[in-house]
Amino acid sequence: MKRTIIKIIALIILLVSVFATVSCSKTENKLIKAVDIKLTNEEYAFVCKEGNTALVNSMNSFMAQIKESGEFDALVAKYFEGEGEKVGYPVATTDVQNTKDLFVVATNCPFEPFEYMEKDGLIYGLDIEIAAAYAKANGLELVVKNIGFDEIFVQVGAGYADIGMAGITVDAEREKTYDFTVPYYEASQKLIVLSDNSDFDKCESVSDVESMLSSLNGVGVGYQSATTGSLYVNGDELWGFSGFDNLDGKAYANAQVAVSDLINGNIYAVVLDEAPANAIIDATNEASSLNLALKLENFINTLKNPHYSGILLLGLLNTVKVAVLGLIIGIIIGTLIAIVRVAPKYKLAYKILDKICSLYTLIFRGTPIVAQLLIAYYVIIPSIGIKMDALNVGMIVFGMNSGAYVSEIMRGGINSVDKGQMEAGRALGLTYSTTMLKIVVPQAVKNILPTLGNEFISLIKETSVLSFIAVYDLYKALLDIGMVKYDSMIPYLMMGVIYIVLVLIISAGIKIIERRFAKSDRN
Amino acid sequence: MIEIKNLHKKFDGKDVLDGINVTIHEGEQVAVIGPSGSGKSTFIRCINCLEDPDEGIIMFDGENIADFSVDINLHRQNMGMVFQNFNLFSNKTVLENITLAPKHIYGKQMKNQGMSKKQIAEHFDAEAMALLKRIGLEDKADAYPSTLSGGQKQRIAIVRALAMKPKVILFDEPTSALDPEMVGEVLDLMRSLANEKLTMVIVTHEMGFAREVASRVLFMDGGNIVEDGTPDEVFGNPKHPRLKEFLSKIL
Numbered sequence: 001m002k003r004t005i006i007k008i009i010a011l012i013i014l015l016v017s018v019f020a021t022v023s024c025s026k027t028e029n030k031l032i033k034a035v036d037i038k039l040t041n042e043e044y045a046f047v048c049k050e051g052n053t054a055l056v057n058s059m060n061s062f063m064a065q066i067k068e069s070g071e072f073d074a075l076v077a078k079y080f081e082g083e084g085e086k087v088g089y090p091v092a093t094t095d096v097q098n099t100k101d102l103f104v105v106a107t108n109c110p111f112e113p114f115e116y117m118e119k120d121g122l123i124y125g126l127d128i129e130i131a132a133a134y135a136k137a138n139g140l141e142l143v144v145k146n147i148g149f150d151e152i153f154v155q156v157g158a159g160y161a162d163i164g165m166a167g168i169t170v171d172a173e174r175e176k177t178y179d180f181t182v183p184y185y186e187a188s189q190k191l192i193v194l195s196d197n198s199d200f201d202k203c204e205s206v207s208d209v210e211s212m213l214s215s216l217n218g219v220g221v222g223y224q225s226a227t228t229g230s231l232y233v234n235g236d237e238l239w240g241f242s243g244f245d246n247l248d249g250k251a252y253a254n255a256q257v258a259v260s261d262l263i264n265g266n267i268y269a270v271v272l273d274e275a276p277a278n279a280i281i282d283a284t285n286e287a288s289s290l291n292l293a294l295k296l297e298n299f300i301n302t303l304k305n306p307h308y309s310g311i312l313l314l315g316l317l318n319t320v321k322v323a324v325l326g327l328i329i330g331i332i333i334g335t336l337i338a339i340v341r342v343a344p345k346y347k348l349a350y351k352i353l354d355k356i357c358s359l360y361t362l363i364f365r366g367t368p369i370v371a372q373l374l375i376a377y378y379v380i381i382p383s384i385g386i387k388m389d390a391l392n393v394g395m396i397v398f399g400m401n402s403g404a405y406v407s408e409i410m411r412g413g414i415n416s417v418d419k420g421q422m423e424a425g426r427a428l429g430l431t432y433s434t435t436m437l438k439i440v441v442p443q444a445v446k447n448i449l450p451t452l453g454n455e456f457i458s459l460i461k462e463t464s465v466l467s468f469i470a471v472y473d474l475y476k477a478l479l480d481i482g483m484v485k486y487d488s489m490i491p492y493l494m495m496g497v498i499y500i501v502l503v504l505i506i507s508a509g510i511k512i513i514e515r516r517f518a519k520s521d522r523n
Numbered sequence: 524m525i526e527i528k529n530l531h532k533k534f535d536g537k538d539v540l541d542g543i544n545v546t547i548h549e550g551e552q553v554a555v556i557g558p559s560g561s562g563k564s565t566f567i568r569c570i571n572c573l574e575d576p577d578e579g580i581i582m583f584d585g586e587n588i589a590d591f592s593v594d595i596n597l598h599r600q601n602m603g604m605v606f607q608n609f610n611l612f613s614n615k616t617v618l619e620n621i622t623l624a625p626k627h628i629y630g631k632q633m634k635n636q637g638m639s640k641k642q643i644a645e646h647f648d649a650e651a652m653a654l655l656k657r658i659g660l661e662d663k664a665d666a667y668p669s670t671l672s673g674g675q676k677q678r679i680a681i682v683r684a685l686a687m688k689p690k691v692i693l694f695d696e697p698t699s700a701l702d703p704e705m706v707g708e709v710l711d712l713m714r715s716l717a718n719e720k721l722t723m724v725i726v727t728h729e730m731g732f733a734r735e736v737a738s739r740v741l742f743m744d745g746g747n748i749v750e751d752g753t754p755d756e757v758f759g760n761p762k763h764p765r766l767k768e769f770l771s772k773i774l
């Protein structure tokens with residue numbers, strides 16, 4: 001108990017010093033701006049699963065219809081000129097099984113004004129309102145999934161979403177594997193730099209900007225991964241981009257983190273889609289003028305909204321759920337595998353089983369858990385045609401993965417138990433498996449408890465990859481909260497704090513269990 | 524009762540048991556003596572197949588238990604074993620150590636006969652308590668093995684074997700790991716079992732005990748039984764030169 005209190009005090013001191021450093025070190029508030037030259041000419045369209053011509057045609061005729069009626073222009077005016085009242089929609093926080101009555105849209109926030117979350121916890125944007133109008137016209141229920149940009153394509157491909165609407169650029173490479181609707185918006189990339197950067201002041205054309213970029217050496221330029229920006233920086237034949245070998249291209253998960261890195265002085269510029277770039281510049285310049293107290297207040301205000309406190313709680317719950325159930329499944333699978341692996345191999349069946357188990361361990365320990373998760377959710381589940389909630393898929397994959405690790409831990413634990421224990425059980429006439437389960441395994445578990453605790457802690461942390469299959473875990477929840485006002489500092493710090501608190505609670509729990517188990521060692 | 528024919532066991536290509544032939548009769552107390560490394564432990568562990576014989580026949584209850592197709596668990600229920608290092612289950616209390624196997628094995632049959640789980644548990648707990656009372660350790664019923672002395676552990680290991688009501692108990696140097704002052708209490712218990720005419724096979728270095736308690740003594744050397752007789756014959760009139768040499772060193 002005393003120890004725990006000391007730990008908590010130490011943690012508080014650490015946190016206070018981190019916050020103090022963060023708040024003091026930023027004496028000058030850096031601002032950013034866009035270089036006002038269009039670097040590319042591209043078009044946005046919606047993306048459907050290859051061969052889904054029914055949806056492509058239906059969407060195309062719907063778009064033609066609202067362009068004809070002026071409805072589309074009104075929406076554009078609303079989001080680009082601020083005319084008229086915007087309408088927000090809820091985003092799905094749990095996995096939705098895609099059925100015929102649903103219109104499931106995959107999108108990626110923030111990409112203002114095409115899709116972005118407001119403080120009220122609703123999703124707004126041109127794409128979203130088009131989606132809503134389409135759903136209404138076709139008598140479908142709208143479901144919006146806010147997921148990673150890369151995931152949009154996989155979800156559409158696997159049929160988890162009907163359509164991707166996320167300011168997606170029509171690109172020859174993507175057209176090979178997906179079907180696009182008729183484009184609805186002309187876009188371009190722009191260069192974002194610090195406000196005090198005067199390198200581009202004299203530039204008048206794309207070639208001016210590009211020769212300026214070519215003259216720089218070894219500076220970092222950021223972009224959002226899997227977007228046109230990345231092709232522009234690195235070069236792409238289909239697009240006719242020659243790329244910049246002299247620049248150090250850096251991929252970011254979203255525009256916001258790229259811009260943060262720019263402000264922190266780690267990169268020289270960011271290449272972003274023009275429309276969202278403007279929104280990000282405004283919001284970032286506004287956020288950087290806030291001090292720590294105001295940022296904290298912003299964060300608390302955001303949490304006052306039930307949507308955001310809801311996803312935080314949901315994220316926490318999902319993280320704990322997947323880790324706990326994953327560990328339980330892992331212990332069961334791991335124990336069974338370990339027993340097979342240490343069993344004497346007289347019978348052929350045991351030999352075959354042993355090979356299967358070692359192959360299982362090799363596969364699950366030899367591949368990253370992200371790969372297992374992606375394969376299970378996007379390849380195996382759709383191809384065998386069963387419907388399964390992403391959270392359950394996550395739980396099973398984490399359990400199977402942890403089973404491979406636990407089996408090795410358990411094998412060590414079983415080997416550490418005196419051989420005489422098994423012999424004594426067998427000599428009494430008990431079977432191998434009964435002796436194993438009643439005598440050897442309980443002692444093995446006692447020996448490996450600290451190691452199992454570590455496995456649990458790494459499970460808790462690894463659950464952050466659940467966001468790859470669109471499950472709201474702690475990481476994804478705080479990521480979303482951080483995007484509300486383009487101010488992610490406090491949410492990211494909170495993320496660290498919550499994970500540490502979870503780990504501390506687990507460690508304390510393990511200590512208690514260890515003490516329980518220790519009773520047979522009393523002297 | 525146990526008929527062993529041509530028993531062979533190799534370790535790392537070396538013959539540790541070299542064609543043993545011996546029959547152990549009901550009610551006998553057989554002491555197995557011999558120099559260290561002569562194969563005594565291997566022999567006694569082969570009898571209940573804790574070591575699998577490479578060759579040979581072990582007839583017990585009318586079946587050759589050296590044959591892999593025989594259900595060895597069934598036969599081990601009738602053949603108790605006591606180890607040098609006690610091997611009490613360290614995650615179980617003393618009472619649980621004694622009742623675990625009977626409850627698990629005989630409890631199943633009793634359940635089929637219509638007894639409730641509680642009745643079965645009470646039955647075996649009462650039996651175990653009676654056994655503990657016999658060795659004066661009923662107050663240790665709920666203790667864990669790690670809290671007991673070596674002598675206490677070994678006596679409990681013996682009654683754990685008794686709780687299965689076996690036809691024979693095999694002992695592998697039951698007193699060798701004990702402090703000298705604790706040897707007596709274990710030998711006393713074994714002596715009282717011998718008086719009840721329990722069939723016993725005892726590997727031992729306690730020559731005095733073997734001479735006094737055993738009804739028959741086997742002397743092993745180099746993986747073979749080289750002398751087999753009553754204690755008086757073996758200790759009083761040794762014939763084989765290796766036995767003479769062994770006894771002269773020990774006595």
Ligand SMILES: Nc1ncnc2c1ncn2[C@@H]1O[C@H](COP(=O)(O)OP(=O)(O)O)[C@@H](O)[C@H]1O
Pocket residue numbers: 534535539557558559560561562563564565566
């Ligand atoms: N599991 C084993 N693996 C290899 N060699 C063994 C094993 N058990 C016993 N031996 C060898 O077999 C011989 C006889 O051992 P053992 O039966 O323990 O003799 P004793 O009990 O008479 O001292 C020894 O040389 C010993 O090293």
Ligand SMILES: [Mg+2]
Pocket residue numbers: 563564565696
């Ligand atoms: Mg020995």
